[in-house]
Amino acid sequence: xxxxxxxxxxNFNSRFILGSGKFSLxxxxxxxxxxxxxxxxxxxxxxxxxxxxxILDYIPRHITLLPNTSGARTAEEAVKIARLARExxxxxxxxxxxxxxxxxxxxDNYETIKATEILARDGFVVMPYMYxxxxxxxxxxxxxAAAVMPLASPIGSNKGLCTRxxxxxxxxxxxxxxxxxxxIGRPSQACEAMEMxxxxxxxxxxxxxxxNIPLMARAFGQxxxxxxxxxxxxxxxxxxxxxxxxxxxxxLED
Amino acid sequence: xxxxxxxxxxxxxxxxxxxxxxxxxxxxxxxxxxYLKVTSxxxxxxxxxxxxxxxxxxxxxxxxxxxxxxxxxxxxILETRKHFGNSIGLFTPLYIANYCxxxxxxxxxxxxNKIRRGxxxxxxxxxxxxxxxxxGLKEILILTGESRHHSGVDYIxxxxxxxxxxxxxxxxxxxxxxVDEYADLKKCGADFVSVYxxxxxxxxxxxxxxxxxxxxxxxxxxxxxxxxxxxxxGVSFGALLxxxxxxxxxxxxxxxxxxxxxxxPHAEIGFSTPRLRPFINNADNNPNDVHEQxxxxxxxxxxxxxxxxxxxxxxxxxxxxxxxxxxxxxxxxSAGVRxxxxxxxxxxxxxxxxxxxxxxxxxxxHQMILNRGLQPVYTDYIRV
Numbered sequence: 001x002x003x004x005x006x007x008x009x010x011n012f013n014s015r016f017i018l019g020s021g022k023f024s025l026x027x028x029x030x031x032x033x034x035x036x037x038x039x040x041x042x043x044x045x046x047x048x049x050x051x052x053x054x055i056l057d058y059i060p061r062h063i064t065l066l067p068n069t070s071g072a073r074t075a076e077e078a079v080k081i082a083r084l085a086r087e088x089x090x091x092x093x094x095x096x097x098x099x100x101x102x103x104x105x106x107x108d109n110y111e112t113i114k115a116t117e118i119l120a121r122d123g124f125v126v127m128p129y130m131y132x133x134x135x136x137x138x139x140x141x142x143x144x145a146a147a148v149m150p151l152a153s154p155i156g157s158n159k160g161l162c163t164r165x166x167x168x169x170x171x172x173x174x175x176x177x178x179x180x181x182x183x184i185g186r187p188s189q190a191c192e193a194m195e196m197x198x199x200x201x202x203x204x205x206x207x208x209x210x211x212n213i214p215l216m217a218r219a220f221g222q223x224x225x226x227x228x229x230x231x232x233x234x235x236x237x238x239x240x241x242x243x244x245x246x247x248x249x250x251x252l253e254d
Numbered sequence: 255x256x257x258x259x260x261x262x263x264x265x266x267x268x269x270x271x272x273x274x275x276x277x278x279x280x281x282x283x284x285x286x287x288x289y290l291k292v293t294s295x296x297x298x299x300x301x302x303x304x305x306x307x308x309x310x311x312x313x314x315x316x317x318x319x320x321x322x323x324x325x326x327x328x329x330x331i332l333e334t335r336k337h338f339g340n341s342i343g344l345f346t347p348l349y350i351a352n353y354c355x356x357x358x359x360x361x362x363x364x365x366x367n368k369i370r371r372g373x374x375x376x377x378x379x380x381x382x383x384x385x386x387x388x389x390g391l392k393e394i395l396i397l398t399g400e401s402r403h404h405s406g407v408d409y410i411x412x413x414x415x416x417x418x419x420x421x422x423x424x425x426x427x428x429x430x431x432x433v434d435e436y437a438d439l440k441k442c443g444a445d446f447v448s449v450y451x452x453x454x455x456x457x458x459x460x461x462x463x464x465x466x467x468x469x470x471x472x473x474x475x476x477x478x479x480x481x482x483x484x485x486x487x488g489v490s491f492g493a494l495l496x497x498x499x500x501x502x503x504x505x506x507x508x509x510x511x512x513x514x515x516x517x518x519p520h521a522e523i524g525f526s527t528p529r530l531r532p533f534i535n536n537a538d539n540n541p542n543d544v545h546e547q548x549x550x551x552x553x554x555x556x557x558x559x560x561x562x563x564x565x566x567x568x569x570x571x572x573x574x575x576x577x578x579x580x581x582x583x584x585x586x587x588s589a590g591v592r593x594x595x596x597x598x599x600x601x602x603x604x605x606x607x608x609x610x611x612x613x614x615x616x617x618x619x620h621q622m623i624l625n626r627g628l629q630p631v632y633t634d635y636i637r638v
Binding site for chain 1: 336339341390392487519520521522562629630636638
């Protein structure tokens with residue numbers, strides 16, 4: 001893929017980030033191999049240290065772990081979970097998730113900013129999951145976020161880019177990488193997000209609920225790469241009317 | 255002359271009364287619910303919706319929905335996968351006492367039933383907790399009979415504190431408490447509270463809860479709300495299916511949970527679907543018209559009403575039924591279950607509450623989950 005994704009000074013060749021919350025563990029490995037993802041999320045609340053079926057045993061060593069703070073309802077809880085992740089050697093990356101809504105699982109932007117500020121000061125590479133709001137994105141960047149992760153639609157919904165227009169605004173205004181997180185249901189939607197100029201796409205449910213998981217992972221990997229290439233190539237303009245390839249005014253001589 | 259019984263709507267001394275509109279809303283809706291008027295057209299309409307209205311939910315619980323069970327299941331499995339993926343949570347209950355001060359005619363623990371009563375000492379409790387922890391489980395549900403006298407809040411609190419040494423998630427299924435008591439148990443390490451209303455039909459409730467604090471209908475009804483006010487993360491709901499009209503009770507249960515989450519959006523919601531079971535000295539205690547088909551209909555309706563809610567499948571049900579409903583609709587399954595007092599490490603100190611139908615061990619249930627292409631999840635929570 002053309003150009004590397006740089007987050008917090010770390011380089012990634014792949015722009016496909018895999019969410020792992022809804023997988024069977026042995027499939028995480030298969031998806032990493034087929035989708036080319038180099039970063040996989042880890043819900044710390046699912047890490048069964050020393051116990052049966054520990055997710056950490058299923059993530060290949062070369063993969064960057066992105067522990068998340070799922071389960072946190074306040075900035076304080078998110079900070080504690082992030083620090084626990086660091087203590088168990090999950091590295092410096094953290095995806096901040098603060099959710100106080102059981103039904104739609106929308107992030108609490110206010111608490112997310114607070115947690116980001118504390119964790120960035122602590123030396124974490126903070127990637128906050130957010131509702132796409134320009135002011136909030138700016139605040140997150142000021143607070144030290146290494147990337148922002150706006151939702152495309154509610155988690156698990158597979159509804160695609162419901163927040164497309166707002167994400168486009170973030171793409172044009174925010175200097176850190178924009179990673180579309182949550183709601184992407186099809187490779188074509190991931191491709192569309194990449195064509196818009198987002199820097200990476202994270203998905204989970206769309207792959208986890210596919211009939212053939214490794215094949216769907218590959219489809220996502222290819223779609224993300226293709227969308228990135230299209231963005232770099234520069235998309236052609238869109239017109240509402242046809243335009244003649246020979247101009248109507250071409251007969252004029254002087 | 256027959257003894258005059260207390261009014262089930264009258265609070266007893268010490269019971270906290272909160273201001274809440276939810277009871278009235280649920281009972282009013284149940285009064286208006288006539289499932290015999292539901293047509294197949296109503297059911298088909300409901301099945302097309304992404305978000306069910308109260309009427310749609312009632313339609314899916316009606317007899318008219320019976321021919322659409324397969325369609326409901328197809329929709330439910332998609333919703334379950336969307337929200338929970340392949341994950342199936344594992345847990346086990348630990349009964350720490352079976353003393354009860356209530357006379358509930360359908361329950362093995364009722365105070366008039368001649369059974370062996372017992373209560374674990376803290377040392378015995380620790381042995382039990384250690385034995386359960388050895389099986390790999392990380393979530394435990396602590397249960398007592400409903401006796402403040404024998405199993406006080408302090409005793410339960412000590413048990414919870416001890417459980418947090420071995421388990422990441424500690425739930426409680428005990429008698430209803432006041433807000434400050436829930437807050438105290440939260441401080442001890444409990445996060446989830448299960449309280450089952452048994453039946454939402456006030457007349458029937460009065461008939462089957464002959465005496466004891468459980469007889470007070472509204473105090474029990476508001477328990478989930480008080481638990482959330484006390485800081486608990488999640489609450490569970492359930493009617494004892496077969497005790498009264500199961501369709502109306504399931505309808506009420508769903509609405510109760512839906513109104514709670516509307517008022518407390520952060521609350522994690524769980525459902526259980528217990529059916530009546532035989533118990534010691536009452537082998538004929540059965541769920542009457544709630545067969546597996548009806549039980550599944552209730553579970554599917556809960557799932558379609560609240561796709562994000564956890565649903566637990568009880569060991570009251572046979573293994574074959576449990577194996578098929580996980581992943582489709584249920585998200586949590588118990589394993590290695592004993593329903594007497596203790597019995598995991600040492601001999602049981604008290605008799606069982608009811609008969610279980612699936613005695614499989616944790617490793618057997620684990621393997622079954624894997625065989626079904628699902629993922630056993632032992633821990634899904636961090637206490638911070």
